[in-house]
Amino acid sequence: MSKKLLATSIILATALPAFGAELTVYSARSDELLKPLIARYQEKTGHKINLVTDRNAGSLMEKIKAEGKNTKADILITVDGGNLWQAAQAGLLQPINSSVLKANIPSHLRDPQNRWFGLSVRARTIFYNPTKVKPSELSTYADLANPKWKGKLCLRTSNNVYNQSLVATMIANEGQANAEKTVKGWVANLATKPFANDTALLEAIGAGQCDVGIANTYYFGRLVAKNPNLNVKVFFANQNGKGTHVNVSGAGVVKHSKNVAEAQKFIEWLSSNEAQAIFAGNNYEFVASVHASNAPLVSKWGHFKQDFINVSVAGQHQQKAIMLMKKAGYQ
Ligand code: FE
Numbered sequence: 001m002s003k004k005l006l007a008t009s010i011i012l013a014t015a016l017p018a019f020g021a022e023l024t025v026y027s028a029r030s031d032e033l034l035k036p037l038i039a040r041y042q043e044k045t046g047h048k049i050n051l052v053t054d055r056n057a058g059s060l061m062e063k064i065k066a067e068g069k070n071t072k073a074d075i076l077i078t079v080d081g082g083n084l085w086q087a088a089q090a091g092l093l094q095p096i097n098s099s100v101l102k103a104n105i106p107s108h109l110r111d112p113q114n115r116w117f118g119l120s121v122r123a124r125t126i127f128y129n130p131t132k133v134k135p136s137e138l139s140t141y142a143d144l145a146n147p148k149w150k151g152k153l154c155l156r157t158s159n160n161v162y163n164q165s166l167v168a169t170m171i172a173n174e175g176q177a178n179a180e181k182t183v184k185g186w187v188a189n190l191a192t193k194p195f196a197n198d199t200a201l202l203e204a205i206g207a208g209q210c211d212v213g214i215a216n217t218y219y220f221g222r223l224v225a226k227n228p229n230l231n232v233k234v235f236f237a238n239q240n241g242k243g244t245h246v247n248v249s250g251a252g253v254v255k256h257s258k259n260v261a262e263a264q265k266f267i268e269w270l271s272s273n274e275a276q277a278i279f280a281g282n283n284y285e286f287v288a289s290v291h292a293s294n295a296p297l298v299s300k301w302g303h304f305k306q307d308f309i310n311v312s313v314a315g316q317h318q319q320k321a322i323m324l325m326k327k328a329g330y331q
Pocket of ligand 1: 079216
């Protein structure tokens, strides 16, 4: 092909209407949560979206890294600011300059360098058995280290990124020494050995095995949706201080994407009111967009103050958090 012809065909290719574009999403978020969104977007735009799911965010990132320039991935979707931060640090994502995303997503829920954007919000907060605990007895994460909770606290295992992010934020907000004191106190107060997941932990609170525990709000939402009589209530921690720890699930455009403009449009659409209702609502998460509304069940939990520390802090202090938890004997 002559140079002139090649140049013309490139111009034609970029000038072609977007209809029929194809995007590939690599996702660590569950299939069931993404499929309705993808179906809706395909219906609206005619674009085909291929979905590659691996619930292990780490192996998904390794895959993108290994594929390098040949990757088919246009978008990475994963849970937790800690994971999104890792992806950005590893150079897997590219900055996106989007006035839509900046207008919809508050600054603490997105990368300061615009390489990823939170699209749904989960609070990791305190849950209690109302038969055993009055909400007036609850206050902060640090208070759960008080000996008054001895033998009454349930926690998830420390190898999970959610608790690593919570502790990372505590290190940033309160300093290493205070965070360590709190985590040691938690370990001393455990009712039983740490649970493998938040659902088992919440069920243990409901069953009276423990009085209090820490979990993500959407697991509570899922359980309550199935069993409205679950004997567990939510308490938003640190309301008289910096606010409750929140985290996100979010997305970024992959560095070696060949469809950057279309990938950006898809992420922008995910921040729209219509998509937020599905993205956050279907999983009982809080919407990330300041313009969207929460699902009815989620709205019932009431308004609370979020900790406005940037969620990327979860990644920055992750290693310190892991070491601290190990040192404190938190399994
Ligand atoms: Fe989860």
